[in-house]
Amino acid sequence: MRNLLILMFAAALAGCSGEEAGAKNVLQLGGIVDRTGDIANPNWYSAIAMAQDQMNVALDRGGYKDLAFDIALRDSKNTRSLAISLAQELVAGGAKALVLDSSPNTEGVASLIYDPDPAKRLGVPTVSMAASSPFLNNRDDRSEDPLVRAARRDEEGWVFRTSMSALPQTRVIMNILMRKGIADKDHLKISVLGTKNAFGVGYVSALAAAAAEAARPHDAHPPVIEGIFYVPSGPGGVPTDYNFADELNRLADDVTELTDEEGNTIGEAARRSPPDVIIDATNSGHNINVTKNYSAAIPLLHHDTFRRAQVIEGLGGAADGQEGTSPVLFEPGPSGEAFVHALGVAGAVEVGAFDAVAYDAAAVLMLASLVASAKLDDPTDVAPAQIRDALMEINEPSGAVVRPGEAGFAEAIARIARGEPINYEGASGSCDFDPQGDVLMKVAHWTIEQRSFRDIAIFDCVQPRCPLFRHR
Numbered sequence: 001m002r003n004l005l006i007l008m009f010a011a012a013l014a015g016c017s018g019e020e021a022g023a024k025n026v027l028q029l030g031g032i033v034d035r036t037g038d039i040a041n042p043n044w045y046s047a048i049a050m051a052q053d054q055m056n057v058a059l060d061r062g063g064y065k066d067l068a069f070d071i072a073l074r075d076s077k078n079t080r081s082l083a084i085s086l087a088q089e090l091v092a093g094g095a096k097a098l099v100l101d102s103s104p105n106t107e108g109v110a111s112l113i114y115d116p117d118p119a120k121r122l123g124v125p126t127v128s129m130a131a132s133s134p135f136l137n138n139r140d141d142r143s144e145d146p147l148v149r150a151a152r153r154d155e156e157g158w159v160f161r162t163s164m165s166a167l168p169q170t171r172v173i174m175n176i177l178m179r180k181g182i183a184d185k186d187h188l189k190i191s192v193l194g195t196k197n198a199f200g201v202g203y204v205s206a207l208a209a210a211a212a213e214a215a216r217p218h219d220a221h222p223p224v225i226e227g228i229f230y231v232p233s234g235p236g237g238v239p240t241d242y243n244f245a246d247e248l249n250r251l252a253d254d255v256t257e258l259t260d261e262e263g264n265t266i267g268e269a270a271r272r273s274p275p276d277v278i279i280d281a282t283n284s285g286h287n288i289n290v291t292k293n294y295s296a297a298i299p300l301l302h303h304d305t306f307r308r309a310q311v312i313e314g315l316g317g318a319a320d321g322q323e324g325t326s327p328v329l330f331e332p333g334p335s336g337e338a339f340v341h342a343l344g345v346a347g348a349v350e351v352g353a354f355d356a357v358a359y360d361a362a363a364v365l366m367l368a369s370l371v372a373s374a375k376l377d378d379p380t381d382v383a384p385a386q387i388r389d390a391l392m393e394i395n396e397p398s399g400a401v402v403r404p405g406e407a408g409f410a411e412a413i414a415r416i417a418r419g420e421p422i423n424y425e426g427a428s429g430s431c432d433f434d435p436q437g438d439v440l441m442k443v444a445h446w447t448i449e450q451r452s453f454r455d456i457a458i459f460d461c462v463q464p465r466c467p468l469f470r471h472r
Contacts, residue, residue, distance in 0.1 A: 027382070031048050032098060033100075036077055054404070054409055064417065103133035110126065110154060126158060133202035136198065169304070182277055188221075193282055204259075208225040211225055229263040276299075278299070327441050342404075371393050395433065396422065396423055440461055
């Protein structure tokens with residue numbers, strides 16, 4: 001299906017002037033998504049391309065303003081400096097909005113939006129599909145670096161995420177620990193192995209907040225959250241075959257290391273005791289070796305980067321029994337099922353973490369572009385700021401529900417053309433952006449059985465405190 005659609009639109013787009021029959025008005029978007037780095041998932045490119053192809057089929061069949069989308073995809077290699085340069089290149093080439101991947105890359109690209117030199121500012125909306133740092137979209141951020149602070153606060157509203165902040169997911173961690181009887185301990189200590197960047201340090205911050213929320217009022221000792229951090233990539237970063245022996249020993253020992261808001265070690269806590277649970281919040285390219293080299297008797301839980309087929313392939317039989325959390329792979333019901341079916345037809349591998357979120361990142365940008373350009377004779381004249389504003393208009397509660405896929409997009413196009421509101425219900429969830437540009441969704445507690453991921457329970461993090469939604 002993918003090759004057929006590429007051929008069809010290549011014939012429509014290539015070598016045509018604006019006056020020739022079959023010519024298309026091409027609205028250029030961009031995608032900066034890891035394909036070969038340490039968080040890469042083989043389905044992400046496929047999911048974004050599938051959303052583009054489905055939308056273009058719907059536009060072509062409806063004859064809508066001779067419009068077609070072109071999402072130019074670039075490999076970020078999960079490297080912040082590369083993501084920044086690629087963003088500059090794509091926007092200079094005409095991209096009016098960007099799909100982004102990880103928290104560090106999102107933070108880096110967002111810093112361009114707030115460059116003090118107006119001539120250098122990026123000026124396009126971004127939607128991130130794998131950025132879960134709670135530092136992002138935080139209007140109260142106090143970072144010392146003024147560009148980082150501006151990027152995280154995003155006071156002009158350019159930064160959106162179809163991925164959910166880690167804070168609700170850490171509430172699920174506390175729910176799991178309470179169900180296991182671990183969170184009830186009077187001297188609860190949780191140690192986290194994380195990346196020394198916006199994601200890893202932010203995750204520890206979020207877990208500390210969730211643990212404080214869950215603490216019993218009469219507890220004599222508040223929970224202790226220890227962060228052990230490493231540099232995942234770039235100059236001085238660890239290679240994918242690094243064994244993490246030193247970090248794992250530090251996690252399991254009776255010393256509690258203190259760190260600052262940047263993840264730097266600043267001392268040792270007075271209390272000395274091993275942790276009650278260890279959480280692996282490493283990047284996808286590293287958590288295989290973390291698991292292979294982990295031998296402590298302390299329970300180990302994994303973050304969502306672990307939920308991918310490559311991990312099971314790398315661990316083999318040792319994968320069985322591992323457990324952790326992740327956003328649900330797709331929203332149960334017609335939207336999620338339509339996405340999974342189409343991705344399978346397109347020949348993708350087993351659905352993994354953030355596949356549906358990647359699809360929705362592309363879908364919401366295209367739908368917002370249609371809404372923003374509805375009154376324009378030439379939709380390619382739409383301004384990036386108009387697309388930014390329209391991202392808040394594609395989930396009107398009073399609007400007709402539209403879903404993923406060619407039929408769903410065709411209905412959305414028809415309603416937008418008539419000036420009617422729409423309510424996009426995505427493959428990953430409702431995709432309802434809050435005033436900060438964030439979404440909420442369901443979270444799975446999973447385990448690996450017979451080399452397959454199995455959901456143990458689903459928690460509804462659209463609701464406060466992420467109550468249990470379904471148990472196996």
